[in-house]
Amino acid sequence: MASRLISINSFAQTVTKMSCLRSPYRLAASASQRNFCCLAVGIAVLLSGCGPGPKAEFSLRDATGELIPAAQKVVKKTLDEKFGTPQNLVAWQRFPVNYGGVQGSVADVSKDGVTANFESDLPAIHKDAPLLWLSGPRAGAKTSVDSVATFDTTTKQLKWAGSAEPAPAAGDKFVIGYGGNLQTGRVVYMKNCMHCHGVAGDGAGPTAQYLNPLPRDYRLGLFKFTSTLTPEKPTRDDLTRVVQHGIPGTYMPSFRWLGDKETTAVVEYIRWLSMRGEFEKRIDDDLSNDYSAVAMEASAKKANEAYQSAMKTAKKEDRPEKPKTANQLTKAALDEFSKYEKDDLPGVINDTATLLAESWKKGEEADSLIVPTVARVTDNEASRERGKRLYLSDKGKCYTCHGVQGRGDGVATEDFWKKPGSDEYYSHRGLHDTWGRPLQPRNLTLGQYRGGRRPVDVFRRIYAGIKGTPMPGFGRTALKDEEIWDIVNYVMSLQFQSTPTKSIVTDHATASK
Amino acid sequence: MGRFWAVFFVASAVIAVGLCWVAPSHGLWFPGTLKGGFGAGVAHSSIGKRIDDLFYLVLVIVAVTYIGTHAVLGYVLWRGATIKAEEKVLFSHGSHSLEVIWTIVPSGILLYIALYQMDVWAAYRFKEFSPKKAEAVAEVTARQFEWRIRYPARGKTLMPTPQPDDVYTVNELHVPTGRPVSISLKTEDVQHAFFVPELRIKQDAVPGLTIPVWFDVDEPRQYEMVCAELCGWGHYKMKARLIAVSDEDFGAWKDKAALEQFDDGFKKPAE
Numbered sequence: 147m148a149s150r151l152i153s154i155n156s157f158a159q160t161v162t163k164m165s166c167l168r169s170p171y172r173l174a175a176s177a178s179q180r181n182f183c184c185l186a187v188g189i190a191v192l193l194s195g196c197g198p199g200p201k202a203e204f205s206l207r208d209a210t211g212e213l214i215p216a217a218q219k220v221v222k223k224t225l226d227e228k229f230g231t232p233q234n235l236v237a238w239q240r241f242p243v244n245y246g247g248v249q250g251s252v253a254d255v256s257k258d259g260v261t262a263n264f265e266s267d268l269p270a271i272h273k274d275a276p277l278l279w280l281s282g283p284r285a286g287a288k289t290s291v292d293s294v295a296t297f298d299t300t301t302k303q304l305k306w307a308g309s310a311e312p313a314p315a316a317g318d319k320f321v322i323g324y325g326g327n328l329q330t331g332r333v334v335y336m337k338n339c340m341h342c343h344g345v346a347g348d349g350a351g352p353t354a355q356y357l358n359p360l361p362r363d364y365r366l367g368l369f370k371f372t373s374t375l376t377p378e379k380p381t382r383d384d385l386t387r388v389v390q391h392g393i394p395g396t397y398m399p400s401f402r403w404l405g406d407k408e409t410t411a412v413v414e415y416i417r418w419l420s421m422r423g424e425f426e427k428r429i430d431d432d433l434s435n436d437y438s439a440v441a442m443e444a445s446a447k448k449a450n451e452a453y454q455s456a457m458k459t460a461k462k463e464d465r466p467e468k469p470k471t472a473n474q475l476t477k478a479a480l481d482e483f484s485k486y487e488k489d490d491l492p493g494v495i496n497d498t499a500t501l502l503a504e505s506w507k508k509g510e511e512a513d514s515l516i517v518p519t520v521a522r523v524t525d526n527e528a529s530r531e532r533g534k535r536l537y538l539s540d541k542g543k544c545y546t547c548h549g550v551q552g553r554g555d556g557v558a559t560e561d562f563w564k565k566p567g568s569d570e571y572y573s574h575r576g577l578h579d580t581w582g583r584p585l586q587p588r589n590l591t592l593g594q595y596r597g598g599r600r601p602v603d604v605f606r607r608i609y610a611g612i613k614g615t616p617m618p619g620f621g622r623t624a625l626k627d628e629e630i631w632d633i634v635n636y637v638m639s640l641q642f643q644s645t646p647t648k649s650i651v652t653d654h655a656t657a658s659k
Numbered sequence: 660m661g662r663f664w665a666v667f668f669v670a671s672a673v674i675a676v677g678l679c680w681v682a683p684s685h686g687l688w689f690p691g692t693l694k695g696g697f698g699a700g701v702a703h704s705s706i707g708k709r710i711d712d713l714f715y716l717v718l719v720i721v722a723v724t725y726i727g728t729h730a731v732l733g734y735v736l737w738r739g740a741t742i743k744a745e746e747k748v749l750f751s752h753g754s755h756s757l758e759v760i761w762t763i764v765p766s767g768i769l770l771y772i773a774l775y776q777m778d779v780w781a782a783y784r785f786k787e788f789s790p791k792k793a794e795a796v797a798e799v800t801a802r803q804f805e806w807r808i809r810y811p812a813r814g815k816t817l818m819p820t821p822q823p824d825d826v827y828t829v830n831e832l833h834v835p836t837g838r839p840v841s842i843s844l845k846t847e848d849v850q851h852a853f854f855v856p857e858l859r860i861k862q863d864a865v866p867g868l869t870i871p872v873w874f875d876v877d878e879p880r881q882y883e884m885v886c887a888e889l890c891g892w893g894h895y896k897m898k899a900r901l902i903a904v905s906d907e908d909f910g911a912w913k914d915k916a917a918l919e920q921f922d923d924g925f926k927k928p929a930e
């Protein structure tokens with residue numbers, strides 16, 4: 147009851163057949179959790195007289211809303227099927243998300259259950275916990291997810307609710323509490339992150355409108371402060387660091403006080419939300435070429451204007467043909483779409499998931515990580531001087547944005563810039579990030595390090611740039627590692643250019659006089 | 660009906676005293692290590708113990724007054740309810756000497772408390788009376804919604820402005836145990852309050868001010884550190900830890916933290 151298999155493919159089958167779609171599993175709230183929620187809501191209503199807030203929902207991207215209705219429906223259906231709703235999460239196993247659970251194997255088969263072996267220390271196993279079979283006969287289609295009926299901690303006897311057939315064999319592998327990480331992550335996220343980052347990770351939670359800079363929108367799959375190369379995704383460690391240390395200079399506080407389990411879970415949940423969002427974006431990108439209602443309206447309007455002006459001047463015999471109206475275009479697109487949905491869409495979904503899963507997997511690989519090939523160049527006057535020259539050189543060009551003094555007031559902040567991929571200009575002067583928001587180059591004299599103050603952090607910022615911002619990467623191309631270290635030394639010294647003052651509180655007694 | 664009220668007031672007093680009596684053993688008392696059969700939480704700083712002593716002094720005075728007045732109230736109500744028609748009543752309203760007594764006695768008690776607590780107050784709030792050798796261990800800056808902490812490098816003193824070799828942590832305040840230490844409390848935005856319940860240390864962080872707060876910690880372990888001033892919608896997130904360790908461990912921790920902070924990520928290739 148707590149968990150239900152909704153797809154026909156099992157996990158085990160798809161492990162061997164990598165190409166086919168792996169099955170999503172529903173991760174519903176357990177009965178006790180639900181009861182508790184009902185009780186809590188009931189009490190809250192009695193005490194305050196207010197009803198519960200609106201039901202949490204994964205809102206769709208704006209771009210999805212611009213598609214023709216049929217395409218919108220398909221996108222929504224696909225997302226619901228592959229990722230579920232906030233109340234009913236679905237674990238899509240194609241993605242490299244650690245959904246959680248304890249792995250075990252069958253030691254012995256008895257009359258009405260099995261004795262189990264666990265890889266780690268004996269975990270706490272609750273009634274109704276989902277039991278997912280990874281191998282053996284039970285891993286077949288309809289029986290691969292059971293729920294735990296009883297578990298005896300001393301004899302390690304495990305029984306499950308539902309059919310006994312087909313019986314598992316010794317050595318069969320299973321996971322108990324599959325999806326536990328995602329569920330814990332959801333609870334932590336809803337308590338601490340949702341307020342700013344939004345239910346869907348769109349950076350548009352209720353508080354977001356009061357913040358500057360705005361909270362991150364995970365749905366582009368872009369994270370600014372990472373230890374990986376320019377095109378790569380962040381590692382789990384990168385996200386954990388941000389959760390634990392916060393980002394000074396922004397509203398992101400430190401969540402150091404969360405336990406290890408909660409931190410791991412919420413990082414996994416954020417990765418999953420980001421994958422969900424980017425999956426939607428990529429499907430949107432694919433569909434919006436042909437099935438965007440907004441684009442069709444615009445093109446019909448443009449064609450009509452061209453037609454009208456042509457009609458004024460053209461002679462009778464070579465009058466242009468009347469262009470199609472937006473309605474006609476939409477109707478034509480609709481017919482085409484039903485064919486597309488049947489023939490192409492499954493392939494598109496499959497490829498998108500593959501690409502996305504690969505990119506997140508790649509981020510965790512060792513050669514995505516930026517490791518300086520030389521140790522930090524000794525931080526002395528000479529090195530800083532070299533760094534300063536590079537900072538002001540055409541090779542580094544740091545000064546164009548960060549300013550000659552490092553105050554973040556370079557000439558680039560005075561210009562008007564074009565929106566990427568169009569001829570249109572931003573309405574505000576200065577730089578913008580990939581999310582389209584105004585962005586100030588860091589004032590380097592404040593000693594505020596958003597992505598961490600370790601020299602290696604600053605090195606990585608210069609080496610790979612800051613993802614989603616105009617800060618480019620200089621590693622491997624423009625600058626050698628030694629040169630980057632010189633710039634690091636220079637940049638980190640900017641904060642201390644004024645003379646330090648003497649100690650304030652050395653002795654209370656003297657200080658007070 | 661008169662008897663009912665007599666019983667009611669006496670019984671409510673008995674219940675109130677009883678609840679207070681059992682509260683400590685049920686964890687409904689001060690936070691801190693529970694000690695002995697009584698089970699009241701004991702403060703983990705010397706000033707905290709003195710503050711607790713003040714509380715207990717006041718509690719004893721209040722308890723005696725409360726029990727005494729309720730005993731008299733009960734007696735008077737009972738007497739009034741059971742008095743026989745032929746008995747002569749005592750009429751005391753307007754008694755000059757009674758009025759003088761119950762004005763002078765409470766005033767004396769209040770004056771005593773006011774004078775007695777001044778020493779503790781001064782020791783905590785005014786620098787002259789705080790331990791002279793309190794070492795400034797860190798600058799604690801509150802902001803919405805976290806604590807950012809800056810320490811001087813090992814063997815150096817805390818400077819009012821950041822130094823290149825300073826060590827930083829966030830939401831974890833490391834301090835040595837067994838000797839008085841002080842922090843410089845600041846806020847980057849609105850008003851916050853630094854509060855370590857088990858040490859009984861609480862101090863508002865006020866915009867524009869750097870406020871020294873001194874305390875000592877007697878037991879090396881972790882303590883909850885929270886914001887005690889409603890500072891915005893994320894106030895509940897301002898939870899942190901005060902990590903108290905022995906002197907040697909404190910030095911070792913600082914070395915380790917500095918090493919981590921100045922990490923250049925370079926790994927020597929294996930030979």
Ligand SMILES: [Cu+2]
Pocket residue numbers: 801802804850851852886887888889890894897
């Ligand atoms: Cu606060």
